[in-house]
Amino acid sequence: MLKVKGIETFYGKIQALKQVSLEVEQGQVVTLLGANGAGKTTSMKTISGLLKPKHGTVEFLGEDITGLRPDQLLRKGIALVPEGRAILSSMTVMENLEMGAYHRNDKEIKRDIEEVMSQFPILKERKEQLGGTLSGGQQQMLAIARALLSKPKLLLLDEPSMGLAPLIVADIFKMIREIKENGTTVLLVEQNAKQALKVADYGYVMETGKVIINGEAQSLLEDSRVVEAYLGKRSS
């Protein structure tokens, strides 16, 4: 479904990605792991069109989408929950959700909004509150809910569990499973590597802008390099 081939992305003169290639199959959950600064967020931004790679191509459903704008990509079915939430802070929760369905024209928007609000009851409670005054975790939930409303074919999640309470984290991973069952493909960046590998089918590990390991999620869970670097002593 998504084929990233040898992308190289720069911040000014700083090269953040070196020849990154990865693939996501239809209906899969693929996770992208790596230490701070490895280039995960940069990869996600490049795929979603926020950054333009200097070299390399991104293909989606067989079509070359390199260099398209985020709004064009959204229309093609790629949605991103960015790192740091990116809530529209001077718009209300409700308006944020409505903006999530901005590009849609169908009649089901109202129903879908009701549905995500039932998944995150706090959003329903706070629908008139300004996005910027939500607590950190509430903002994170809003960001996820908003992306769901765009009904993407491919959902890019950049650290969705960051700042969420354990109960909600568990919910989020449950939700990712559900999303997958509903046929949406997911590319997931997580610090919570173990959980991520548990929901994922396939995984990539990045280090200093390069993909260094990839494989079936199950096999990565057992890969000693991965365990050592990302799963920590506690789990071993």
Added chain:
Amino acid sequence: EDDTNTSNASEKSEGPVSAKIGVISYMTGPGAAYGEAITNGFNLALDEINEKGDVKIELIIEDSAGKQDQALTVAQKLMSSDDIVALLGPTLSTEMNVVGPEADINGIPIMGTSTTAAGIPQIGEYVFRNSIPESLAIPAALEKAVNKYGAKKVAILYGNDDLFTQSGYDTMKAEAENMGLEIVTIETFQKGQSDYNAQLTKIKDLQPDLILASALYNEGAVIMDQARKMGIDLPFVGGNGFNSPQVIEIAGEASEGLIVATPWFGEKDDPKVQEFVKKYESAYGHKPDQFAAQAYDALYIMAEGLKNAGEADRDALRDALAEIKDLDGILGKFSFDEDGDVIMEPTVLIIKDGAFQQFE
């Protein structure tokens, strides 16, 4: 301090005197219309003078954008070129206030052709002007208007953020008090304003017999237009900046009843005047105003000075200028007084039937 001047006297007696004169003019910015008229006047006179051949003049024209610091800068530029014998301009009295003292110190004659505020020629002995000051023009116009209409109550309206209009207002007020008129209100406006209705409504309400307006023609014309629309049919007495055919152009019928005193009357039955008007119109596409006329005459005054001085020397020219008596120009007979100010009788005009006419 006059030792700064080192003009070469070698040119003496070799045919006609040739000289360079620097012009400082307001050519970009809000008041550029004045600078345009003035340089047009100079250029017209220049061609005629050079054709005649008594003296050969070259003009170096510089823009001051109406700003004092730029006026000073270009003045320095012009003055530091040794072969420039005199300066014409700058356009505004504010600029002259800065440039005048500097020119005086450097011993270069400078003549304002449009500067009408009080105190200009008194800056120094090298400073002249051929534009009649408001203190001469306004009383003349006011007196005639008051006598004719038997006015007792007047309202004053002036632009308070401009040296020229403010200084005109000072004269108006003093003169009105002098004549024992009752001033019902004094209203101000500012540059770039386009709505005068508030002031005019107030004036209308106070029912004066006459409105005294110290304004440049651009604003003045609009003021008259709005006044007439509001139903104010009173005559207006303006300063010399108000005296321009442009008023009629802008305000149309609404300009009827404007009274100004001026050295310049374009309809005058004088072949010299008529020729100038004709030439000007064919060259620039519209009727000359007082600023063009004053500039035109000013260059003739300079030429006369140079001829009399017999050499392109700053000091000699200064002395020759001070001597000028009864020179015949399109503005009438012209002389300088001991300060370098104008001696001249202004004519009082009124706009009637779409044209300036003598006001009796």
Added chain:
Amino acid sequence: MVLELKNITKNFGGISALTDVSFQINEGEIFGLIGPNGAGKTTLFNVITNMFPPTSGEISFLGDKISGLKPHKITDKGICRTFQNIRLFSQMSVLENVLVGSHCRSKSGVLNSVLRTKAQRKEETNSLEAASELLELVGLSMFQDTIAENLAYGQQRRLEIARALASNPKLLLLDEPAAGMNETETESLFDLIKKVQKRGVTVLLIEHDMPFVMKLCDRITVLNFGKKLAEGTPTEIQNNQEVIEAYLGAEEDDEIA
């Protein structure tokens, strides 16, 4: 007793973010503050540092009442914080960020600075030395000339800690320091906070990473809907049924150590 909160209440319009919260923190403790999203934890930090005043209640620090003091005065007294959403001086270098942290521990004004008096030079050297040492402590020495915003997320978090430490606080407030860190990084953060504690700094910490909190903290307070739900040692909290229901959740796998 370092910090004492008495009946803190904070309302935003109709929303009550904190209701009647009281607790005390002892000298040298690492004190955890946990609770569901929106429970009021960050709000409590903001109230302590007086980013905005509480609706009611009183706060004392080392026996003095500090409610109502300007935020910079509170820092001056010895409370410094980090932010949940990372607020570094993004265009400054790493080193400069830390130097700014030491602002309230130095005092040369305009004149001294311009004349470079002896006192001022000494102060600068001291600040620089202290800053280098702190960067060493948080492991950012090699980045000292990097512009802060170009650091990766985890590094930024550590820089925030170094910056806060530069103000020489007696009480350090950390808002989700482990967010966005993987487990290995979290472990090095753990060591860092322990080191900070050894320097004699008391720590109040908000965190959602339970294994981390439970291992690190001496005592924990749980907030729920702005109210205090429980307080106690990690073991007590972990076994508190109410806390499990409201926050921790049933342990369906071996997540919590």
Added chain:
Amino acid sequence: MLGVILNPYHLQIVSFILINIILGISIYITLSSGQLSLGNAGFMGIGAYTSALLTINFDLPIFLGIILGAVVAGVFGILIGIPALRLSGVYLAIATLGFGEVIRVIFVNWESITQGSIGLSGIPHLGRELFKSFQITGFDPDMLGLKNNQFIYLLVVLTLLLVNILLIWFFIRQNKSRVGRAFAAIKMDEKAAESMGINITYYKVLSFTQGAILAGFAGALYAHVMAYISPADFAYHRAVDILIFSIFGGSELIWGAIFGATFMTILPEALRFISDYRYMIYGVVLIAMMAFRPQGIIDVSLLNWFKKKLKIKRGGSLGIRTKKYN
């Protein structure tokens, strides 16, 4: 020899450049704590009128007048700076622009003191006064091969140059210190700065006031270089010019303001030969330069590049680290 080089026209331009540099720095310094003040034309006016009135009416020595001009502007700076704390961004910019306009309108209307739009003439001229004191010592510019007016303007330029060097030195040092860091921290994140123990009220008012003092100082100098001032000198256009100096040149660094003031003073002069189009070109230059270098001409990387060049030339290392701001 000297007499040929020292053209009064050029000296005049240089003296305007030097005054404009002070104005450029006055915006820069307030901006370095994150406050965009467009009121500096107003402060400039306050400085100019104060010094002019004092020297005309009370025969105060010029130097005292100039200093008092700066001080009075500074007092206004504090008075405006404190309420201005409540404003930020464009709100502050426009409110201060408004302050400048209000000051101008007061100059226009307060005729008994300021003579309104007639303006103040006969202000003692810096160069001429200095010249007088030189004459007392029996000095004659001819000894240097200079004409009087050349010498007068030379004196003006030298005085201004000295003042400029002192000011630049002052602010570079200030910026490299604790005070400068506090400004920069406030600029980048006010709340975080406050949490780090910085008294933002104090530092914001300090930098606002420093800007006001500088503008007032420049205004006082201007009054004594022009020898005539009127309210129109301190209007909107002046405010915009000052803003352009600093932003066009680069607002992160003091060098930006210096470069901007120099370039933008010379540009209209250099374009004199196409008089009709020069302001159009001025506009085009502004648009084009912002499109190509929106951060302003001089920025940190340019400075670092220069430093590197210098380093290579000298073949050694210069200092340990390059500052973001200096």
Added chain:
Amino acid sequence: MLLEQIINGITLGSIYAIVALGFTLVFGVLGIINMAHGEIFMIGAFIGVLITSVFGLPLWIAFLAAIGVTVILGYMLERIALRPLRGKQGVSHLAPLISTIGVSILLENLSHHIFGAGNHPFRHSFAQIQFQVGSITIYLVQILIFVISITLMVVLSYWLSKTKAGKALRATAENLETASLLGVNTKRTITTTVILASALGGIAGILVGMAFNSVNPQMGLSMGLKGLAIIILGGMGNVKGAMAGGLLLGLAETMIVAYGDSGYRDAIAFITIIFILLLRPQGIFGKNTAEAGR
């Protein structure tokens, strides 16, 4: 006299409001102050003069032409002076201020070059239509101005708060990146807004020309300054605020002339904003979105 002065004030205020709406829209999406707005307004006025007085064509053509020309100007402004600065790294938020000042200098001098420096009368029979109510003369133009300004305000504020496009615009205003992630074509949104604002400027230009019968290259400046004061007064980016601020200022200016000292007329705008801002730093209608300690 009071009634007449109130009418004067409302007329002036309505014009201010229309000018301010243009400022507010651009500020609303781009977060920048378009210093060239006053000059675009001036060009609109000149187009009006040109079409009616010089070519003698009917008024509605003048309106269309002014809108057409200012739309093109708006587009060029966006392309040349704003877009190149957007999204570049390290661009200070002040850069657009300078580049739009550049545009304003260019336009002012250009129109000076083309049309000359003086005032141009806007002579049109429509501007002469008047009613006599008691001793008061009311011109149709005055009524028209008032109606247009109210209509624009209502339409714009509905559009911004209730329609999808309006929300997209607000999202763009708040965060370009986020908006584009949500599917908003931010480039188009921005261009549309700048164009719309310019067209508003053009309309205001013609109305001023008709109401006051004076059009000159400098008219943009003072109108621009007033417009700035108004958007601050009403709260940046707030449509109702712009309207209220405009009317308030128009009335205040008129009243200070009528009952106070006309010398302070130009200062009243700023004196008011200084006071209002001290009481309400975010403007009368501005919202306070503090994200203080997170």
